[in-house]
Amino acid sequence: MDHRLQMLTAWVRQFPGFEHADALPVSGDASFRRYFRVFKAATDSSDAQPFIVMDSPTEQEDCGPFVTIGRYWHQAGITVPRIFEADPVRGLLLLEDFGDQLMLDQLTADTATTLYQSALDELVLIQQLPAPPDHPLPAYNIALLNREMALFRDWLLEGYLGLELNNIEKSMLDTTFALLRESALAQPNVTVHRDYHSRNLLVLAQGKRPGVIDFQDAVTGPVTYDAVSLLKDCYIQWPEEQLCVWLEAFREQTLQAGLHRADRDTFRQWFELMGMQRHLKAAGIFARLAMRDNKPRYLQDIPRTVGYLLTASKRQPALRHFHEWLTAVAAPRIEELIGPIPGQEQPAL
Numbered sequence: 001m002d003h004r005l006q007m008l009t010a011w012v013r014q015f016p017g018f019e020h021a022d023a024l025p026v027s028g029d030a031s032f033r034r035y036f037r038v039f040k041a042a043t044d045s046s047d048a049q050p051f052i053v054m055d056s057p058t059e060q061e062d063c064g065p066f067v068t069i070g071r072y073w074h075q076a077g078i079t080v081p082r083i084f085e086a087d088p089v090r091g092l093l094l095l096e097d098f099g100d101q102l103m104l105d106q107l108t109a110d111t112a113t114t115l116y117q118s119a120l121d122e123l124v125l126i127q128q129l130p131a132p133p134d135h136p137l138p139a140y141n142i143a144l145l146n147r148e149m150a151l152f153r154d155w156l157l158e159g160y161l162g163l164e165l166n167n168i169e170k171s172m173l174d175t176t177f178a179l180l181r182e183s184a185l186a187q188p189n190v191t192v193h194r195d196y197h198s199r200n201l202l203v204l205a206q207g208k209r210p211g212v213i214d215f216q217d218a219v220t221g222p223v224t225y226d227a228v229s230l231l232k233d234c235y236i237q238w239p240e241e242q243l244c245v246w247l248e249a250f251r252e253q254t255l256q257a258g259l260h261r262a263d264r265d266t267f268r269q270w271f272e273l274m275g276m277q278r279h280l281k282a283a284g285i286f287a288r289l290a291m292r293d294n295k296p297r298y299l300q301d302i303p304r305t306v307g308y309l310l311t312a313s314k315r316q317p318a319l320r321h322f323h324e325w326l327t328a329v330a331a332p333r334i335e336e337l338i339g340p341i342p343g344q345e346q347p348a349l
Contacts, residue, residue, distance in 0.1 A: 008036065008055050011092050015085060017041045023053060026100070032060040037097065052081065052098075056091035064088045065135060066216035072132035078125060079209045098211035104198035104235055112238065113246075116230070119201055119210050120250045123226050124257055126212075127190035131220065140192060140221025145184055149177045149277060151284025156302070160287040161333045169325065176322040180280075183273040187222035188260045194219055196226035197233045223260050224267070228275040234282050234305045237342060247271060272312050276319075279308045303341040306334055310341065 005023060012018050023036035034055040039048040056063040067088060073080045085094035103115055131137040138144070153173055157163045165173070193200075194217045202211035227250050231243050251267045254260055262270065283305045286298040310331065313323035331341055 004055055004057065005036075007090065008053055008092055011087060011090070012038050012053055012094060015094070017043075026052065032057050038094075050097040051084070052095040054093040054095060056093070058089070058091040061091060062088075063091050063093060063216070065218075067093065068132050068135040069215055069218055072135070073126070073129065073212075073215065076125075076129055078129070078212060079122060079204070079207075080212050080215060098202045098204060098213070101203040101205075102199055103201040103203055103210060104233075106203045107198060107236060112242070115203070115210070116246050117249070118208055119196075119230055120227070120246065120253065122210055122212060123193070123196060123230070124250075124253050124259075126193055126196075127223065127226070127254065127259055128257055129191045131191070137191065137218055137220045139189075140184070140219045140225070142181060142185065144219070145181045145277065146177065148281035148284075149180065151288065152280040153284070155284040155291065156287040157330060159291055160299075161330065161337060163329070163333065169329075172321050172325060176319055177280075179318055180273050180277040183270065184222045184225075184277055187224060187270050187274070189220050190223050190259055192219050192221040192225050193229075194221075194225070196229045198230070198235055222270070222274055223254060224271045224274045225278065228271060228278050232275045232279070232308050234279070234286075234301050237304055237307070244268075272315065276309055276312050279305045279312075283309070299338050303334060303339050306331060307341045307343075 009021070009023050012021055012023065017040040018038060020041070021038040023038055026035040026037050036053045036055065038051050038053055040051060042048045054063065054066075056066070063086075067083060067086050070080050070083050074082055081096040081098055083093060083095055085092075087093070103119065107115060153165070153170075157165065193212070193215050195214050196212075200212070200214040202213065204211050227247065231238070231246055231250075247268065248264060251262070251264065255262070260267070283302050286302050286305065289295040289298040306326070310323065310326060313319045313326060316323070335341060
């Protein structure tokens with residue numbers, strides 16, 4: 001019996017208009033959170049209205065940051081769901097319903113430039129926001145960067161792939177992690193969503209701006225981090241020449257907003273190395289989701305994510321040893337156990 005669903009249903013039925021509401025599953029995500037759709041009863045002046053209930057089990061997820069950041073960002077004009085009711089003690093929220101049209105599902109050669117530009121426009125607004133007065137955002141510091149990159153070694157290499165790393169390989173990984181960490185720490189800091197990609201952006205029925213969700217882990221960190229999440233998306237890949245156009249437009253926007261003073265080459269180098277840090281983290285998380293959380297569907301995203309690592313490391317002379325090892329040792333094992341790594345050259349739009 002789903003006791004949390006029973007509790008959630010009883011909770012939402014206490015609010016006017018929801019007395020007979022049933023909670024219909026919408027989706028889960030990579031965390032322990034679940035989402036349900038409920039309908040507020042029709043009135044003489046309106047039809048039944050959909051809302052979303054977030055179920056965030058308190059023993060695994062604290063929904064307090066979602067409430068605090070969500071209300072602050074909404075007040076600042078960011079397109080995040082309105083929070084109508086909140087019970088952080090039980091981990092229950094009643095939210096505005098942004099619908100089901102994920103940006104990922106709407107991306108085509110014809111729509112990509114428009115959708116990405118709107119997402120980048122929204123990102124520039126987010127980056128300029130200060131932290132909520134009652135919720136200082138954590139810093140994307142050395143400890144956090146190291147902890148994230150270690151996921152690649154612990155969960156993918158040694159965990160899922162079963163590789164036994166020798167001391168030379170461990171030292172090579174440590175050197176790689178150090179270079180990526182120092183590059184990230186050298187970038188100007190902004191407000192970072194931290195998971196800004198096509199599965200956390202929704203195409204809304206009204207308005208050209210995207211709906212932004214899953215922002216509860218926001219931090220203060222590198223200016224290119226969210227751009228990497230979006231443009232080097234773990235769930236969809238675009239041609240290199242198109243990515244460069246989108247990135248340069250974003251660099252110019254953030255430059256004009258006073259968020260950095262980097263020229264094109266410097267910004268691109270930040271972006272490339274930041275992408276490697278994120279893709280190390282993501283590949284490790286995908287393996288952990290499969291092994292620990294029984295969510296094997298995320299394994300299919302590992303080859304694409306490692307493909308980004310192969311491409312980026314090939315361009316970095318300082319990471320030659322990592323690239324050679326990744327090519328000779330890890331990549332073949334991934335292809336053996338999971339599937340082929342996409343080619344490095346993508347077809348043009």
